[in-house]
Amino acid sequence: MxxxxxxxxxxxxxxxxxxxxxxxxxxxxxxxxxxxxxxxxxxxxxxxxxxxxxxxxxxxxxxxxxxxxxRLQDDAEDxxxxxxxxxxxxxxxxxxxxxxxxxxxxxxxxxxxxxxxxxxxxxxxxxxxxxxxxxxxxxxxxxxxxxxxxxxxxxxxxxxxxxxxxxxxxxxxxxxxxxxxxxxxxxxxxxxxxxxxxxxxxxxxxxxxxxxxxxxxxxxxxxxxxxxxxxxxxxxxxxxxxxxxxxxxxxxxxxxxxxxxxxxxxxxxxxxxxxxxxxxxxxxxxxxxxxxxxxxxxxxxxxxxxxxxxxxxxxxxxxxxxxxxxxxxxxxxxxxxxxEDRIEEGPKCPTDVMVVVPSAERRAEALRTGEALRARGFNTEVFHSTSKVGKQIQYASKKGIPFVWFPPFDDEGIHEVKDMVAGEQGPADPASWTPEG
Amino acid sequence: MxxxxxxxxxxxxxxxxxxxxxxxxxxxxxxxxxxxxxxxxxxxxxxxxxxxxxxxxxxxxxxxxxxxxxRLQDDAEDxxxxxxxxxxxxxxxxxxxxxxxxxxxxxxxxxxxxxxxxxxxxxxxxxxxxxxxxxxxxxxxxxxxxxxxxxxxxxxxxxxxxxxxxxxxxxxxxxxxxxxxxxxxxxxxxxxxxxxxxxxxxxxxxxxxxxxxxxxxxxxxxxxxxxxxxxxxxxxxxxxxxxxxxxxxxxxxxxxxxxxxxxxxxxxxxxxxxxxxxxxxxxxxxxxxxxxxxxxxxxxxxxxxxxxxxxxxxxxxxxxxxxxxxxxxxxxxxxxxxxEDRIEEGPKCPTDVMVVVPSAERRAEALRTGEALRARGFNTEVFHSTSKVGKQIQYASKKGIPFVWFPPFDDEGIHEVKDMVAGEQGPADPASWTPEG
Known part of the structure; x- marks a missing residue:
């Protein structure tokens, strides 16, 4: 450069x-x-x-x-x-x-x-x-x-x-x-x-x-x-x-x-x-x-x-x-x-839920979770890499995304969701979860 | 001209x-x-x-x-x-x-x-x-x-x-x-x-x-x-x-x-x-x-x-x-x-209901009826003059408006609504009516 x-x-x-x-x-x-x-x-x-x-x-x-x-370059014919x-x-x-x-x-x-x-x-x-x-x-x-x-x-x-x-x-x-x-x-x-x-x-x-x-x-x-x-x-x-x-x-x-x-x-x-x-x-x-x-x-x-x-x-x-x-x-x-600073600013992004990607192997499942939430009307992004989970949560926090979703981290695991405002985290089903709990 | x-x-x-x-x-x-x-x-x-x-x-x-x-008129100073x-x-x-x-x-x-x-x-x-x-x-x-x-x-x-x-x-x-x-x-x-x-x-x-x-x-x-x-x-x-x-x-x-x-x-x-x-x-x-x-x-x-x-x-x-x-x-x-004529055209206007104005004296009531329907989420226009009712219905028909609303024509009258597609007309209450009947 x-x-x-x-x-x-x-x-x-x-x-x-x-x-x-x-x-x-x-x-x-x-x-x-x-x-x-x-x-x-x-x-x-x-x-x-x-x-x-x-x-x-x-x-x-x-x-x-x-x-x-x-036109920047004039065209005499046209x-x-x-x-x-x-x-x-x-x-x-x-x-x-x-x-x-x-x-x-x-x-x-x-x-x-x-x-x-x-x-x-x-x-x-x-x-x-x-x-x-x-x-x-x-x-x-x-x-x-x-x-x-x-x-x-x-x-x-x-x-x-x-x-x-x-x-x-x-x-x-x-x-x-x-x-x-x-x-x-x-x-x-x-x-x-x-x-x-x-x-x-x-x-x-x-x-x-x-x-x-x-x-x-x-x-x-x-x-x-x-x-x-x-x-x-x-x-x-x-x-x-x-x-x-x-x-x-x-x-x-x-x-x-x-x-x-x-x-x-x-x-x-x-x-x-x-x-x-x-x-x-x-x-x-x-x-x-x-x-x-x-x-x-x-x-x-x-x-x-x-x-x-x-x-x-x-x-x-x-x-x-x-x-x-x-x-x-x-x-x-x-x-x-x-x-005059009289507008109450909106969110940085329209995302309702960010889905964590636990590992490269589990990315497909994270993508499916995203699809399921999106189909139910939630604006959902699946994290864009397999960074450490702490870094993924930090991204959601910086963007003001209200909910972070954790798909199962292994075959025995369950879905959990974290309310970023209340700070509470608990089990959740992508097919039935609502922000109200 | x-x-x-x-x-x-x-x-x-x-x-x-x-x-x-x-x-x-x-x-x-x-x-x-x-x-x-x-x-x-x-x-x-x-x-x-x-x-x-x-x-x-x-x-x-x-x-x-x-x-x-x-600029059409050039301004040498700016x-x-x-x-x-x-x-x-x-x-x-x-x-x-x-x-x-x-x-x-x-x-x-x-x-x-x-x-x-x-x-x-x-x-x-x-x-x-x-x-x-x-x-x-x-x-x-x-x-x-x-x-x-x-x-x-x-x-x-x-x-x-x-x-x-x-x-x-x-x-x-x-x-x-x-x-x-x-x-x-x-x-x-x-x-x-x-x-x-x-x-x-x-x-x-x-x-x-x-x-x-x-x-x-x-x-x-x-x-x-x-x-x-x-x-x-x-x-x-x-x-x-x-x-x-x-x-x-x-x-x-x-x-x-x-x-x-x-x-x-x-x-x-x-x-x-x-x-x-x-x-x-x-x-x-x-x-x-x-x-x-x-x-x-x-x-x-x-x-x-x-x-x-x-x-x-x-x-x-x-x-x-x-x-x-x-x-x-x-x-x-x-x-x-x-x-290529492959678009199915939309409606001519977004109006759901047109409210008939029976007479100049009854216009205020027609306007109130329009407000009531609008408050319930129906796109509603109140006819723009006190033309003959037939002419008002004709306007709705030409614009493809699906419902025509008749507020009471006198103090004893009742509200009625006409389904322009089905051709049916019957009593209706602006506070509770739905297109499904």
């Missing part, structure tokens, strides 16, 4: 990686979330990690976040993968999936999707370049009942409640309220205002006002936009408080009606707040928008997000295919708890 | 994607494989999708297969992700993981890893640019007992046996046999010969002979290499048959001893064949090598592969960290069965 260059491995910023003990917990969380989504009837979908760039860009997502793929980018969320790929497989699906199509996504961001706290999202979405032909806008956050609440995560709040808004209000104010480019208001928590009132003025709004219009953004309510008086601002438009009425409906439907779900500063930066939302954050650290960023998109899937095949969805930012939640 | 450009979605060659019914089966396979790996005590590890290029290239893998990442490539297998990332987390792990470290990998290949049958591999590996400090070389294919056999896949054979060889034989022949560059012999099934005897002659071997040496490659045996007479060729070296003896040990240990596992033409193209293998293929379509390519690598993990931190591993090419197996 002395003539080889040593490539010291270092963590890659923005790409999280866990020890086996932490990974065991992440896997348990993923299983729990999956079972929760399935318990509400959502079907699993996975899409490739890449999409064609024109699909990724179909709704004008800020292009700097996308990673494109290149550029079939030249226009591929890693997906930056799971909503755009799902909308493309529904359009592409339109004739194979039954509508309304309810799917969950739990995959990694990638963003070419500069790493900072809570921001990752690769992270796992857990999404549920519904897409239907022509229209999606507004009940779904309430059902999705309800499901997320049910799914996250049993996990040991800190208190969080779901902030709710409706793009039609924002856009309708701005239209009622006489603003020409409501989308530009939405983008500016979306930065409120980062740059504050003055920062947003400055952008709005530069976008051509007058002082009064800008102040009205900021007054709207300051409305927050856990009750259903939101519509009244918006109307007190004296702005009217048809779209605003429609938005307030939808927002009130969703709020009322969610009345039994704790920590749901109408927050009229929530806009969501992505262009594809058209109605309800969601954004959840930790109560004790709202600046950490959103841990769930989503909303309603009327025109995302349909654009690919010129049909009306509206949808609504919400995404759990699993890595963002999980990584924070890991960093 | 009329003013928007339509981006028609098309499948991306080499990046497989399944309908929900096929995905349901893939998910079941993945769960089954995971449980199988855990039943032998292997711990879950996941690594980022990317590695630094110098890690990926540490053992000289052919560079054309690697996809590198680029090149922290300029040297990242998507991993092309899970062995190199795992070796890097062990070296990097050396002080946090307990050895021998046994892990499984089930993730997507990427290769910038030209797509052809059975070749994918993105595919899922399911790997198990053991890495230890200083040495790995040879028992593991036999245990890993045994585990793969146990795990794949219950899945409905066509008959397959595990081909076994040992790099030391090849290298030792070539050295005994007086060949200067045994690795070049290994690379040439690895192409035997693609280019035949004449093609390999041509390469060997061009590498400086004489006719006699080249023929001896080809005679070795023709040896195939299901018994343990392999060593004798190799020795009959009259070539000797210390390394050859060592290799034959190892190969015989592994073959004997695997005597009870069906369809294991010593095939001395198996070399595995990757440079990092140093002893045992595995390659499995379908019996009725060996040209389709390997469906499992792996081997022993003495110097892969250790190179990163200048320690001796040998390993052995095997990988199930899940996507390659699964995609072939899907293409």
């Amino acid at each position: 002395s003539d080889q260059r040593v490539v010291r491995p270092t963590p890659i910023s923005g790409f999280p990686e866990w020890t086996p003990q932490v990974r065991a917990v992440e896997q348990r969380w993923l299983d729990h979330i999956r079972a929760g989504f399935e318990s509400f009837g959502f079907a699993s979908v996975e899409t490739p990690s890449v999409e064609n760039l024109d699909v990724l860009m179909a709704k004008g997502e800020t292009s700097q976040e996308v990673y494109t793929l290149h 550029d079939s993968d030249a226009k591929l980018g890693l997906h930056f969320d799971l909503t755009v790929p799902f909308a493309r999936y529904v359009a592409q497989h339109f004739n194979e699906l039954t509508f309304p199509f309810k799917r969950y999707q739990m995959q990694r996504v990638w963003r070419g961001e500069r790493p900072q706290e809570g921001r990752f370049r690769e992270f796992t999202q857990c999404d549920i979405d519904v897409i239907n032909v022509d229209s999606v009942p507004l009940h779904f806008d309430a059902e999705l956050p309800r499901i997320v609440h049910r799914v996250l409640a049993p996990l040991a995560i800190p208190a969080w709040t779901l902030n709710l808004n409706n793009r039609k309220v924002l856009q309708g209000f701005y239209e009622g104010l006489g603003v020409k480019e409501p989308i530009a205002v939405i983008r500016a208001v979306d930065k409120l928590h980062k740059i504050g009132d003055d920062g947003v006002r400055e952008i709005l003025l530069s976008e051509g709004l007058d002082r009064e219009q800008a102040d009205a936009c900021l007054r709207l953004a300051r409305i927050k309510s856990t009750g259903t008086d939101v519509a009244d408080r918006v109307r007190e601002l004296g702005v009217t438009s048809e779209l605003l009425d429609e938005g307030l009606e939808e927002l009130t409906f969703v709020l009322e439907d969610l009345a039994d779900v704790p920590n749901v707040v109408a927050d009229l500063s929530i806009a969501r930066g992505l262009d594809y939302y058209t109605g309800t928008v969601y954004e959840a954050s930790f109560d004790d650290d709202p600046g950490y960023g959103s841990i769930c997000a989503g909303g309603r998109y009327e025109n995302l899937a349909g654009q690919f095949i010129r049909r009306k295919l509206p949808g609504v969805g919400i995404s759990i930012g699993l890595t963002r939640i999980f990584a924070k708890l890991v960093a | 009329s003013d928007q450009r339509v981006v028609r979605p098309t499948p991306i060659s080499g990046f497989p994607e399944w309908t929900p019914q096929v995905r349901a089966v893939e998910q079941r396979w993945l769960d089954h494989i995971r449980a199988g790996f855990e039943s032998f005590g292997f711990a879950s590890v996941e690594t980022p999708s990317v590695e630094n290029l110098d890690v990926l290239m540490a053992k000289g893998e052919t560079s054309q297969e690697v996809y590198t990442l680029h 090149d922290s992700d300029a040297k990242l490539g998507l991993h092309f297998d899970l062995t190199v990332p795992f070796a890097r993981y062990v070296a990097q987390h050396f002080n946090e792990l307990t050895f021998p470290f046994k892990r499984y890893q089930m993730q997507r990998v990427w290769r910038g290949e030209r797509p052809q049958e059975g070749r994918f640019r993105e595919f899922t591999q399911c790997d198990i590996d053991v890495i230890n400090v200083d040495s790995v007992p040879l028992h593991f070389d036999a245990e890993l294919p045994r585990i793969v056999h146990r795990v794949l046996a219950p899945l409905a896949i066509p008959a397959w054979t595990l081909n076994l060889n040992n790099r030391k046999v090849l290298q030792g034989f070539y050295e005994g022949l007086g060949v200067k560059e045994p690795i070049a010969v290994i690379r040439a012999v690895d192409k035997l099934h693609k280019i035949g005897d004449d093609g390999v002979r041509e390469i060997l002659l061009s590498e400086g071997l004489d006719r006699e040496q080249a023929d001896a290499c080809l005679r070795l490659a023709r040896i195939k045996s299901t018994g343990t007479d392999v060593a004798d048959r190799v020795r009959e060729l009259g070539v000797t070296s210390e390394l050859l003896d060592e290799g034959l001893e190892e190969l015989t040990f592994v073959l004997e240990d695997l005597a009870d596992v069906p369809n294991v064949v010593a095939d001395l033409s198996i070399a595995r193209g990757l440079d990092y293998y140093t002893g045992t090598v595995y390659e499995a293929s379908f019996d009725d379509d060996p040209g389709y390519g390997s469906i499992c592969a792996g081997g022993r690598y003495e110097n892969l993990a250790g190179q990163f931190i200048r320690r001796k960290l040998p390993g052995v591993g095997i990988s199930i090419g899940l996507t390659r197996i699964f995609a072939k069965l899907v293409a």
